[in-house]
Amino acid sequence: MLSQLPQSTISTRPGIAVGSHSPQFYGAHDEERRSIPSDTNPGSIIDHSNNDGHGKRHPHPRNVGTRPECTSALADAQTQNSLVSSNTQASHTLSDVFSRLECELNQFQSSIHTPKSRAAALATVDQDLDTAKRLMLSMLTRRNQLAPISILPAEILARIFHFVAFSEEPYLLGCVLRVTHVCRWWRQIALDDSALWAHFSPYPRDKDWIAEQLSRARNAPLVIDLDGSMGKDPISLFTPHISHARELYVHDLSSFLPEIVQEISIQKAPVLECLVLGTSGDVVNPVGHLFLKGPLPKLRILRLSQIVFPWSLFPRGQLIQLKVTLFDDVPTMTSNDSQHDDLNQLIDLLIDCPSLEVLTLEKCLPAMLSESSAGQTIHLPRLSRLCLGGSSSRVTKLLKMFKLPSFTTLYLDCMSEGTEIHNDCHILPILSEHFNNLKARCFKIGMDDMDQVTAVVASTSLPTLPIPCTDLIQADSDAELHLLFRYVEFNDSVDILRRACDMLSLSSIEFLSITFPGPDEVINWSEIFQHCTEVTTVQLSERGTIGLLQALTPPKLANTTTRGKGGKKKRGDKSGGARAQASSDTDNDEPAPVQVPIFPKLTSLLLEMLDFSNTVPGSGVLYNLVMAAVKRRKANRTPLTTLYIDDCVIRKEQAEALEKLVPDFRWDERRDDDVERDYEDYSD
Numbered sequence: 001m002l003s004q005l006p007q008s009t010i011s012t013r014p015g016i017a018v019g020s021h022s023p024q025f026y027g028a029h030d031e032e033r034r035s036i037p038s039d040t041n042p043g044s045i046i047d048h049s050n051n052d053g054h055g056k057r058h059p060h061p062r063n064v065g066t067r068p069e070c071t072s073a074l075a076d077a078q079t080q081n082s083l084v085s086s087n088t089q090a091s092h093t094l095s096d097v098f099s100r101l102e103c104e105l106n107q108f109q110s111s112i113h114t115p116k117s118r119a120a121a122l123a124t125v126d127q128d129l130d131t132a133k134r135l136m137l138s139m140l141t142r143r144n145q146l147a148p149i150s151i152l153p154a155e156i157l158a159r160i161f162h163f164v165a166f167s168e169e170p171y172l173l174g175c176v177l178r179v180t181h182v183c184r185w186w187r188q189i190a191l192d193d194s195a196l197w198a199h200f201s202p203y204p205r206d207k208d209w210i211a212e213q214l215s216r217a218r219n220a221p222l223v224i225d226l227d228g229s230m231g232k233d234p235i236s237l238f239t240p241h242i243s244h245a246r247e248l249y250v251h252d253l254s255s256f257l258p259e260i261v262q263e264i265s266i267q268k269a270p271v272l273e274c275l276v277l278g279t280s281g282d283v284v285n286p287v288g289h290l291f292l293k294g295p296l297p298k299l300r301i302l303r304l305s306q307i308v309f310p311w312s313l314f315p316r317g318q319l320i321q322l323k324v325t326l327f328d329d330v331p332t333m334t335s336n337d338s339q340h341d342d343l344n345q346l347i348d349l350l351i352d353c354p355s356l357e358v359l360t361l362e363k364c365l366p367a368m369l370s371e372s373s374a375g376q377t378i379h380l381p382r383l384s385r386l387c388l389g390g391s392s393s394r395v396t397k398l399l400k401m402f403k404l405p406s407f408t409t410l411y412l413d414c415m416s417e418g419t420e421i422h423n424d425c426h427i428l429p430i431l432s433e434h435f436n437n438l439k440a441r442c443f444k445i446g447m448d449d450m451d452q453v454t455a456v457v458a459s460t461s462l463p464t465l466p467i468p469c470t471d472l473i474q475a476d477s478d479a480e481l482h483l484l485f486r487y488v489e490f491n492d493s494v495d496i497l498r499r500a501c502d503m504l505s506l507s508s509i510e511f512l513s514i515t516f517p518g519p520d521e522v523i524n525w526s527e528i529f530q531h532c533t534e535v536t537t538v539q540l541s542e543r544g545t546i547g548l549l550q551a552l553t554p555p556k557l558a559n560t561t562t563r564g565k566g567g568k569k570k571r572g573d574k575s576g577g578a579r580a581q582a583s584s585d586t587d588n589d590e591p592a593p594v595q596v597p598i599f600p601k602l603t604s605l606l607l608e609m610l611d612f613s614n615t616v617p618g619s620g621v622l623y624n625l626v627m628a629a630v631k632r633r634k635a636n637r638t639p640l641t642t643l644y645i646d647d648c649v650i651r652k653e654q655a656e657a658l659e660k661l662v663p664d665f666r667w668d669e670r671r672d673d674d675v676e677r678d679y680e681d682y683s684d
Contacts, residue, residue: 227252303324522544546610
């Protein structure tokens, strides 16, 4: 029988057990898969999850060998002895084994007559089956040793596993589990690497699996992400391990049971580097300070959302990122006992954190400022990003106190306080001083009357294609300046836009975006941007930008060759043929006014939220103006190569006529009735 085969025929890889078939949960016990040869790809490892002879092929990474460490490992492996022992010949070949098995089965069938003999025969067959399985596993293990990827050292394979698990956010535990299902060698490498199991998300929430993953992570620095909806029992499994947590995220803190909050807060966290606390409901006060009572010597990142507690309790000195965000601005306090509204404590905190690289304070700026702190300077030499949000006076007051490096980018969200005195523009001189050497290539300004927002964005980077529709509120991640004013009166917004254009050097801009819903005669855009000769792309949105569109249209070239009625110069006529040079766009004989077009390098025009049937003085309707701009720039050898029309009211035949003249023409094909229906839905 198979049980009588020599043990040399079922040898296994040293140190790896064979033949475990216990139940599994998320791969908690035995996630290994059996591997068999592949006729189509002999160098691949094949999964067998159910021992049925059919499995998934796992091709080897094609770019592994390009890494220097992999190349070295492969070269070293070629000089070593073969991984498979020369004693691979079994004393009985498989054909002999199956022949003997068939012969003995025939004997069983002829000799089994009683229940007792049948039971004995069944036990013998089960024993042979177990021996055959162990023999098969031994052969599969040996075959996997011959696969090219098995030459790689365990350290290289573990590194590859990390690339798979951490290549995207959030951490993909499922990818790690699949790695352990390929073969027992890969499984052992993954289980030996505790860092692969050290990331915990709110899912899955099964207690058994959380306990198993914690045991695999051992003492590795943990990344723990908790949610109040997880329940008390799963969360309680993490509290003993907070002592070696590197990152701790606690979401929706208000939904946690008080005893859970207390249990977490009393834990020591000597290696904690990142702490994130937040809630989606009302402001939590004063729960947040419970997490900060103990020493946090390695804390580098602190982010709080809807959590309020005194500035004096914040850890300091070693912070590189500090973010405190509230949904609503902190009201002006009348009591001197309000420690969170004490600007002196905030200033002391910032002065004691000179290593800050990112600072965000949104709607949490204190209003109280004593005479002793009025002249203080907050020097943050490493700060690369500063985000301030709140009332215009508070943002301006705090910004004045900063001494920032020239590379600091600013995101400022100012809310008008509705006073009779227009204080919103007071921040502009401060910005002008900070950005006096900025050579912006991208400049966006505009108003959003729906959200009551006025925005100014300046960046040294150009937007990537395809250029999205205008969004004044959404921050450009790489913009050096993103300035927002909320709830400002229309006339004040116009004043802000004019002054903002004067505060920055615009001579080097290449991309210009303007959104203006008001009348087009309110701001003379062509006067503001007439010196911007490097502009190649213009994005215009809403009716208030038609004035700039007119400035983009060159005057019609004079026809000096035609000799028709009125074309000959009469004796005594000293007009110099002025009538012959008159624009044919008008019905009178008056000479066309001298017009110098702006943006000589313009090649791309992006139009949004415009009605091509609107009347434009001197041009008929907007469609005629756009068509004239396209034709005349082409005649002047400065043609438009790109024309985008989005969310505009335009007829199909008009769009098709423009498409014939512009190489890169894009239209969202929204018709008049589509846009009107959208307006009706919004009005309802």
